[in-house]
Amino acid sequence: MAQLKLVAEAWQNLMLHKTRSFLAALGIIFGVASVICMLSISEVARRDVIGRIERMGLHNLILDSVKPEDIRKQERQRSEDSWVARFGMTRLDLDILKETVPEIESIVPMRVMLSDVYANLQLSDINVVATTPEYTEVMEHHVASGRFLAAADEANASAVCVLGADAARKLFPLSSAVDEVVKIGGAHFKVVGVMPRKGQTGSGGILSNPDNAAYIPFATSFARFGKLQTRGGQGVSEATELEVNRAVLRVRDGKPLKLVAQAAQNLMRQRHRQDDVAVTIPFSLLKEHKQAEQIFRWVMGSLAAISLLVGGIGIMNIMLANMAERRQEIGLRRALGATRRDIVRLFVGESALLCCLGGAIGVGTGAALAVAVGSLADWTVAFQPLSFPLGIIVSVLTGLIFGTVPAINAARLDPVLALRAE
Amino acid sequence: MDPLIAIDNISKVYAMRGGDVHALRQVSLTIEEAEFMSIVGKSGSGKSTLLYLLGLLTSPTSGEYRIRGRQAHGLSDFERSQVRGKEIGFIFQSFHLVPQIKVLENVLLSARYAPETSSTDTRKRALELVDRVGLSHRIDHRPTELSNGEMQRVAIARALLTDPSLILADEPTGNLDEENGDEVYNLLKSLNEEGKTIIIVTHDAQLAARTDRCIRLKDGEVVNGST
Structure with a gap:
């Protein structure tokens, strides 16, 4: 119940500054969207390559005259x-x-x-x-x-x-x-x-x-x-x-x-x-391809991490500005009985919700983008089903991590100075 | 029986870059339940610092503070916050209403950190309080649409929501004209008559004269008035 209240309050606060919230979440949105889209494209490529290899027959050997x-x-x-x-x-x-x-x-x-x-x-x-x-x-x-x-x-x-x-x-x-x-x-x-x-x-x-x-x-x-x-x-x-x-x-x-x-x-x-004869072993090709895929996964993972880092820093900046602007409110909340932990929760809740929404929009945008690319390039779109929930969860984690520093700063404000802030 | 508030030899020093600033110097004071008192002094005399200290928003550098016999010194952040939330209502010179939310929501904000109240009761009480300060017709307005006098009345309603026994008002009439100032005074007076302890910080001598007891601070020290 208290969590629900927190989410409702965070939502209300984010909605007070719709444009700013949206701009803050842009980094996350694009980060998640590009990762989802790239994952989908790579999934299509993967299925295509594996399909081609498998259709050669995994029990077969291919001899080609060259x-x-x-x-x-x-x-x-x-x-x-x-x-x-x-x-x-x-x-x-x-x-x-x-x-x-x-x-x-x-x-x-x-x-x-x-x-x-x-x-x-x-x-x-x-x-x-x-x-x-x-x-x-x-x-x-x-x-x-x-x-x-x-x-x-x-x-x-x-x-x-x-x-x-x-x-x-x-x-x-x-x-x-x-x-x-x-x-x-x-x-x-x-x-x-x-x-x-x-x-x-x-x-x-x-x-x-x-x-x-x-x-x-x-x-x-x-x-x-x-x-x-x-x-x-x-x-x-x-x-x-x-x-x-x-x-x-x-x-x-x-x-x-x-x-x-x-x-x-x-x-x-x-x-x-x-x-003048080349021998191909489709089964070995498949194995080699799977190894190459592993490397590709690492590359994708690093790209995702970098884009989330950039998104997270964007969130942190906005939350710091947000905190500076709301000093009086922080002082007031403290006067009304908010503990330091309440203030941390307030700000972390906002950044986590913001990132959650950003992540969800990013997943949607990325999927739409992949479908668009798929229809342009005329291929069947494929997704890694785990990538959707994962995109949102990782976004929320980004919000939690990058929202913590501004939130702790807010909680540490001297309430008296906060109330007197211009 | 313990007095509501007892402070003994309290000092407050702010460490600034240019050197220490002594906001309060060895102030001792006892405040009984249901008193209606004022603290006066020029700006920088330490009166607001004293008020915030009484309201547990800041801690003294030295000295002892007891509220209802309890040592404030040993209270955790959580306990201090609980005392503020339940027993103390604050009124500020610049009202400190949240501009983006409506009047009723501003009043309800003070129940946010007092979890044991049920939300329907709280809402009912908030509506009664808004009615009491004469703003029933304004509940759906935002603070920016109100006059200063109306904003201060909203702030008073907010301070009363959790039914605190102690009201701390920092220059409550400082931004108001005479008529609105009178209205705020009358509200505070009637609250005092209901048994609430009212402490007003002001530099308005007329307002101070209308309270039952007045303490004057100069350079962080009590210069007259009974302590």
Whole structure:
């Protein structure tokens, strides 16, 4: 009851000087708002990064063919008008890998085709990826309608394809894509299935966007388009002989990912003269990312502390001015029977309430700001739920801490001098 | 029976940068219950210091102060505050009303630190007191909307809210014209007739002459009047 009275009195006193109270709380408001907003943005980034890593499959190893530095150099210094770049993993590499490393359960090859995709004579910016039926199991990405590529498609090198969610929407916005026909690199392919939305995976490149792809059987890519892919320019043509852009290795449960990765890397080094295969362990990426997050948390924490310090000093200044202005009132309250402790409570109560309100407004502003940024940047806003109550509690603590010095000063005033103050 | 107030050889020294200032020098005084007295003297004579000392707002540098037989010296801040809150009512020359709150709230402020009263009773009593000082029609006004005389009457109502037995008034008519001064005097007189002890500090000789007993201070010493 007494506490309620104190809060009511503090509220009344703050309301007597609305503008000043608001200005005093501004530091806290902006401090809390910026921290809440930054926390939200970092939470969005965190979920995005973790999602991308997890979508690569935490039981998987990713082998990517990379263009070796020698070939890049040659390209830059080229004298001829046409050449062939040969590098990367081959189908044979993967067969040998599968046979020599028993910890590997399955291998899914992916080959990025440079073919254009048309539907109803309309060109779309859709990527073509050749892969095998195991793709759905290993990537944990199953069809939404129709079926995925089947073993028979692979055996017969059939002209069928499965569309990613975005690709299906782009090619056939008005109807179901299944059973429609698309033209890939000049040949007709029947759409047999559509995938559900998965979201970005891993980092960079065509393969990081599984939703914007048309999947064709791996065997078909060789049967129809051959080993060599060419890209024409003005009087220049460049060809790439690259059989497998990426291989996703599913490792058997409980087998050490790092050792398998090492074995794969060694095998590739033995078989290739150049260093053209990079191994990624999504699980290790996740761990590394979580460590980086820890550092980021410290940075955020320090930023929050600094902004609250600034806010707290603002509060202290205003409370000191407030106290100087209310000396007569302090004297009067003492004459009416207020103890020193009552005076401390009065002023600390005011600064704590002020900071509490500032913190609450800050939380609201920060959340609104995060939503605004989210809608501008077109991402789903995410919050750390604890950050809201924590923002307010820390604000109140700031008020208690920074309100104490002015309050003690007020309580120590000689009542007689206070009453005589001008 | 103990007198209401007994002070013995009280001195008060303020340590200032330019040297010590002796506000009171060995003052001894006894005040009985229901007295109506005044303390007069020029400004700087120590009369206000004496009043605040009697009201437990400041402590003597030396000497002894007893209120109802109790040694004031040994009281804690809490106990002194309790005595002030319950037994002493203050009236000031410059009224000391809180300008931002209304008349009734100003009166109620003195119940803020006397927790044992129930809020409905207190409010009822505050309304009665405002009525007694003739300001019933002004309860929702702010002090800035009142005349000096009205403000002092609000201050008197505030001093009476906790029904103190001792009223200490520091130049209560100092900022008032004659008519309002008379009105304040009459209020204080009637309170005295109800049994309250009234001590007025003033430099108004006429007002002092109308009290039952007058003490004159000069340079911190009592120069005449019965002690």
